Amino acid sequence: xxxxxxxxxxxxxxxxxxxxxxxxxxxxxxxxxxxxxxxxxxxxxxxxxxxxxxxxxxxxxxxxxxxxxxxxxxxxxxxxxxxxxxxxxxxxxxxxxxxxxxxxxxxxxxxxxxxxxxxxxxxxxxxxxxxxxxxxxxxxxxxxxxxxxxxxxxxxxxxxxxxxxxxxxxxxxxxxxxxxxxxxxxxxxxxxxxxxxxxxxxxxxxxxxxxxx
Numbered sequence: 001x002x003x004x005x006x007x008x009x010x011x012x013x014x015x016x017x018x019x020x021x022x023x024x025x026x027x028x029x030x031x032x033x034x035x036x037x038x039x040x041x042x043x044x045x046x047x048x049x050x051x052x053x054x055x056x057x058x059x060x061x062x063x064x065x066x067x068x069x070x071x072x073x074x075x076x077x078x079x080x081x082x083x084x085x086x087x088x089x090x091x092x093x094x095x096x097x098x099x100x101x102x103x104x105x106x107x108x109x110x111x112x113x114x115x116x117x118x119x120x121x122x123x124x125x126x127x128x129x130x131x132x133x134x135x136x137x138x139x140x141x142x143x144x145x146x147x148x149x150x151x152x153x154x155x156x157x158x159x160x161x162x163x164x165x166x167x168x169x170x171x172x173x174x175x176x177x178x179x180x181x182x183x184x185x186x187x188x189x190x191x192x193x194x195x196x197x198x199x200x201x202x203x204x205x206x207x208x209x210x211x212x213x
Contacts, residue, residue: 007212009189011114011179013055015048015205020124022053022153030054052203053153058195059175063202064165069172071204072197078174079193081147083112083210087186088130091117094157095132097139104186112147112174112191113140116181119151131156134163141171149176149191149208179208188213 001008013019021028030050037044052071053059061068086103088095095115100107107113117130129152140148148155148168155175156164168175176193190211195204 003211006190009184009210009212010208011056011181011184011210012206012208013178013180015050015055019055020153023127024124028054050205052198052201052205053177054205055153056176056178056180056208057203057205058193059155059165059169059177059203060201061169061172063175064162064169068169070200071195071202072199074174074195074204078146079195081112081191082188082213083114083147083149083191084188085114085116085181085184085186085210087116089116089118089121091130093130095130095136097135100136100139105188107140107143107145109144111143111145112149113145114149114176114179114181114184114191115151116184116186117151120180120182125152127157129154129157132164134159134167137164137167140173141167145173147174147176149179151179151181153178176206176208184210 015030028051032046032048034046058071060071062070084105088099091099119125119129132155155177190213193206193208195206
């Protein structure tokens, strides 16, 4: 798809009952119900019940930090950012600081980094997904990034105390999870995030796309 002279890349998951959910936990599966259809009424209406960490979504500090900012407090400037996609599809487990040092793009202050891993090439990574280790998070903080996204439903997998989440969110780094980056080449793009605006919550589902630059 094109928008003027720019190519548009949709990097969002589609929300539906059969979609992948975090670690395949059935209680996290979204439920969509039809409450009115054309067989009985003149309008079609439906409702949805789902966890706010479903599909492509943004984590806010409140997710891990008591008293932290809620997701509706994100500024528009935090949702429309120049970003860099790093191809880390060769990583077999967790992304470390050494993995990030080997990437072809320089990581600089205020960058919004998207991590493309082998998760994007698997329909459902389940519990064995690639994640960001705490050393990778520390490396990002040293460089002063503004946000980081990953193509898994969690930026960390089962780390005691959630060090990756806590270190990044404590510095107000925007966390974006549940991306789809299979067809995206390593490089620089304009990132556009369109989350719902729900007051006082720790996460928001979002439509995410990239614009060529």
